[in-house]
Amino acid sequence: MAEEVLLFGVWGSPFSRRVEMALKLKGIQYKYFEEDLTNKSPTLLKYNPIHKKIPVLVHNGKPIAESQVILEYIDETWKGYPIFPKDPYERANARFWAKFIDEKCLPGIFNACWGEEKQHENAVKEACELLKHLENEIGEKKYFGGEAIGFLDIVANFIGFWLGIFEEASGTKLLTREEFPKLSNWVGVFVSSSGIKENLPPARDKLIAYFRSQFGTGSTDATK
Amino acid sequence: MANSSCSDVKVLGAWPSPFVMRVRIALNIKSVKYEFLEETIGSKSQLLLQSNPVYKKIPVLIHGGKSISESLIIVQYIDEVWSSGPSILPSDPYDRAIERFWAAYVDDKFFPSMQLINTAQGEEKAAKVEQVTEGLVLLEEAFQKSSKGKAFFGGDRIGFLDIALGPMLGWLRAIDKMGGVKLLDEVKTPGLVQWVESFCADGAVKGVIPDIEKLLEILEKMKGN
Numbered sequence: 001m002a003e004e005v006l007l008f009g010v011w012g013s014p015f016s017r018r019v020e021m022a023l024k025l026k027g028i029q030y031k032y033f034e035e036d037l038t039n040k041s042p043t044l045l046k047y048n049p050i051h052k053k054i055p056v057l058v059h060n061g062k063p064i065a066e067s068q069v070i071l072e073y074i075d076e077t078w079k080g081y082p083i084f085p086k087d088p089y090e091r092a093n094a095r096f097w098a099k100f101i102d103e104k105c106l107p108g109i110f111n112a113c114w115g116e117e118k119q120h121e122n123a124v125k126e127a128c129e130l131l132k133h134l135e136n137e138i139g140e141k142k143y144f145g146g147e148a149i150g151f152l153d154i155v156a157n158f159i160g161f162w163l164g165i166f167e168e169a170s171g172t173k174l175l176t177r178e179e180f181p182k183l184s185n186w187v188g189v190f191v192s193s194s195g196i197k198e199n200l201p202p203a204r205d206k207l208i209a210y211f212r213s214q215f216g217t218g219s220t221d222a223t224k
Numbered sequence: 225m226a227n228s229s230c231s232d233v234k235v236l237g238a239w240p241s242p243f244v245m246r247v248r249i250a251l252n253i254k255s256v257k258y259e260f261l262e263e264t265i266g267s268k269s270q271l272l273l274q275s276n277p278v279y280k281k282i283p284v285l286i287h288g289g290k291s292i293s294e295s296l297i298i299v300q301y302i303d304e305v306w307s308s309g310p311s312i313l314p315s316d317p318y319d320r321a322i323e324r325f326w327a328a329y330v331d332d333k334f335f336p337s338m339q340l341i342n343t344a345q346g347e348e349k350a351a352k353v354e355q356v357t358e359g360l361v362l363l364e365e366a367f368q369k370s371s372k373g374k375a376f377f378g379g380d381r382i383g384f385l386d387i388a389l390g391p392m393l394g395w396l397r398a399i400d401k402m403g404g405v406k407l408l409d410e411v412k413t414p415g416l417v418q419w420v421e422s423f424c425a426d427g428a429v430k431g432v433i434p435d436i437e438k439l440l441e442i443l444e445k446m447k448g449n
Contacts, residue, residue, distance in 0.1 A: 050329065050362065062318055069324045076317040088304035089290055095297045100278065133278060 005030035006058040008044050010037060012207050014158040015067040016055040017199055021154050022074045025081045025195045068098055071151055083151045097137055097144070098155040105130050106158060113170035114215040120172075127174050134159065135183045142189060149193060159183070160190040161200050169211040170218030233258040234286040236272050238265060240442055242335075242391030243295040244283040245432050249387050250302040252428035254309035296327055299387055313384045319370075320384075323377065326366050327388035334359040335392055341407075342399055342443055349405075356396075356407055363389065364413040371415070375422045382426055390423040391433060397424075398439035402447075 007023070007030050009016030023030050035044055035054050047056045047063035056063050057070045059077070064070050075083040085091055105127075112120070112127035134156070138144060144152035153160075159175075164187075167173050177184045190196055201207055233251070235258050237244030251258050263269055263282055275284045275291035284291050285298045287305070292298050303312040313320050337355040344352050370377040370385065377385040396407050397420055410417050424433050433439075 059318070064318070064321045064325070066325055066328055069321050069328065072324060073317050073321040076320065088301050089287075089292070091304065092292045092297050092301040095300070096292070096294055099294060099297070 003029075004058075004060055006033065007031070008033045008035055008041075008047065008056040008058070009054045010035055012201050012210055013054060014162045017201065018067045018154050018157055019055045019057060019070050019074070021149075021157065021196060021199050022071050022083055024199055025083065025149065026074060026078045027080060028074070028078055068095075068102070068155065071154060075151070083154065085145065085150065094144070094150065094152045097134070097152050100130075100133065101155055101158060105134070109163060109166060109174065110215075112174060113166045113172045113218055124172065124174065128179065131159075131175060131180055131183060135180045138182050138186045140182070143186070149190075149195060153190060156190075157196075160187050160196075163187075165204070165207050165211060169208045170215070172218055232288055234261055235259070236261050236263060236269070236275065236284040236286065237282040238263050239434070240439075241282060242395060245391035245394070246295045246387050247283045247285060247298050247302070248432045249382070249390070249428050250299045250312060252432065253312060253382065254302060254306040256302070256306055256309075296331065296384075296388060299384065303384070310381060311383075312378075312387065314378065322366075322370065323383065323385040323388075326363070326370075326377075326385050329362075330388050330392060334363065334389075338392065338396065341405070342402070343447055353405055353407065357409075357412065360407065360409075360413050360416060364416050367415045367419060371419075376419065382423065382428060386419075386423055390420070390429065393420040394424055394433040395439060396420075398436050398443055401436060401440060402443055 005023070005028055007016075007019055009019065009032065011034060020032075033041070033043070035041060037054075040052060044054065044056060045052055047058055048054075048065040051065060053065065055067055055070060056065050057073070058064075059073075064073050071083060085094060108123075108127045108130045112123040115123045143149050144156060163175055167175070175184060175187070191200065233256055235244070235247055235251070237247065237260065239245075239262065248258075248260070261269075261271065263272060268280055271286075272282065272284060273280055275286055276282075276293045279293060281293070283295055283298060284293050285301065286292075287301075292301050299312060313323065334356075337352065337359055341349065341352045341356060366385075367377060371379065374380050376382050377389070382390075393408065393416065399405065400407050408417050408420065423429055
């Protein structure tokens, strides 16, 4: 049976790009469908009726939603480039930090960039505390996955690329080289790595403009 | 790695926590002996603060000196380490993805909707009841699809999604018995009503989820506060 892999995503979404990064690292052919989040397609709603969100991977007619669940599925289904470590403790560690990024870092960073102005200082302090955990976790490693890009690097694509976009769009700087030398190094290595750099969204300015239009020009905007 | 000495495996937790229950059930399925270190509600031990510095929460599994946090991550770790025991996650990648999807739903959407339903009043309670009921209807559908007529989400034996949801519904069953609400409804969610009984009666679960009377005691105490 000919294999059919479909991906429903949005060009500027880190969650959607995670799945593309994994598929490309594994060398899997897929058909991509760009969704308009203001006008979701009936197909997307059929494949993800519970959350109605992207990304959704459809493999031979079977849909899978939630980016981290999709990444696990991709690694288990297609051999070749291993995304997860082999050791159970290292796997648990990768899953722990991946959950931390999505559940704590993303909202924390968002809050620091676009939260209430009077809470801004506290929000920045909290976001930096969260980033400190990642600074400690990357340590002296080239990638979170060790010598090669792994699951946690892919999930951390938000930190690797979108954090910079958020910072530019909102005017709030969080990831400074002085405070986060190791994480800053990782960002540089990550965005220039083969398998990643080709899969980052193009049109940086367009992306910055998009986030500004969605969330405003930031908590520190003096003209507000 | 078939057997470890009891001191090799420790669980930091508190018996009423459904998240802690998940870990203990998983260890029971694998017949792994462990030391249960109960945290006192209201204070956090040095060991907890050291072994889970990021969240400072239970459960934590300590295995051979290494600590693992977050209950569903711990359950997957248990499944992978004690691989010679009965498997917790199904073997097919798609089935695994479905169970992971619904387990995430339980944690991200369903469990939060359950919060404070016991002590809520009036309109707020009605809204909470509606939300929980909607979630249960979705989970009923998932159960019918996953179980394919068998007793559990995992089929003939308890699996990952059974473990994820079981303790939550174990508590919900007690809330229903308190009266005033009927969340687990034989008409809307017949499969789940039967499933929660089977789950709580299972050998790996008995002793981890106490009898309904003991759960009622705790609920009454909470309501009294």
